Amino acid sequence: MKLLLSGRALTAGAVAVATLVTGGSAAGAATAPAHPTATAAAAPDIPIANVKAHLSQLQSIASANGGNRAHGRAGYQASLNYVKAKLDAAGFTTRVQQFTASGRTGYNLIADWPGGDANQVVMAGSHLDSVTSGPGINDNGSGSSAVLETALAVARSGYQPAKHLRFAWWGAEELGLVGSRYYVNSLGSVERAKISGYLNFDMIGSPNPGYFVYDDDPTIEKTFKDYFAGLGISTEIETEGDGRSDHAPFKNAGVPVGGLFSGADYRKTSAQAAKWGGTVGQPFDRCYHSSCDTTANINDTALDRNSDAIAYAVWALSQ
Secondary structure (H helix, E strand, O other): OOOOOOEOOOOOOOOOOOOEEEEEOOOOOOOOOOOOOOOOOOOOOOHHHHHHHHHHHHHHHHHOOOOOHHHHHHHHHHHHHHHHHHHHHHHOOOEEEEEEOOOOOEEEEEEEOOOEEEEEEEEEEEEOOOOOOOOHHHHHHHHHHHHHHHHHHHHOOOOOOOOOEEEEOHHHHHHHHHHHHHHHHHOOOHHHHEEEEEEEEEOOOOOOOOOOOOOHHHHHHHHHHHHHHHHHOEEEOEEEEEOOOHHHHHHOOOEEHHHHHEEOOOOOOOOHHHEEEEEEEEEEEOOOOOOOOOHHHHHHHHHHHHHHHHHHHHHHHHO
């Protein structure tokens, strides 16, 4: 999740004409309960061990490439290659979208699951880049890994949704939503109108977690709230800045959006600690945009619940 300065997104330099080419944990490690209702009963439980295995790979990539996975750096390219290889092996049709920002080449990764109504597209996405100061395991290895594992669960189950499923991993989010904005701008009005919903996941394993739901499209918002209500978990509306992550370009283009967030540098209140646990007065993520945002900076319970919520929403909204 990028920094929010003076209520507006950072600019990231000129975006060049692009080409498409085919191409230990923190406290609270309890396992989340099973899915709560029959609305999306076919949605699988997302194995937390698989999500954490992806996080370990992203950590190893960062460690081998200067300690980060930032835009235009070798760590980002290696992260994209890792995700793409998993998707290609699972039967997705992948493409890499190339752009230029701040003098460096960036990439988005788009993966389509064959089938479903191409005029009704459900998208789930997350940014794959980190800041230069750290490996970005919560921000945003957590969202990227959970979206990847949800996509792989689609393939494992042989799911045949009524709507078309598309997954995305964005580049240069930390420079001001550059990759996702480029993607949205690259779509014509007809293609944008086919997207019935975009779901965004940015920081979903914060070590002192909250359970925040985007207050945007009512149907998407209700889907997530219903899931957590079935677990007996109260949610709050995400209020840290509507232009702070990759749903913003979609929303600005008129696409229905929603998503989940477990908190960044704001501090947990006593009321929030009373319903969610954790430490009053401490940030939701004390390692936000820092070198300590490693695999040790993840709350397993939050990561597990949010990963399962992603699958629940993808299944519910694509049927």
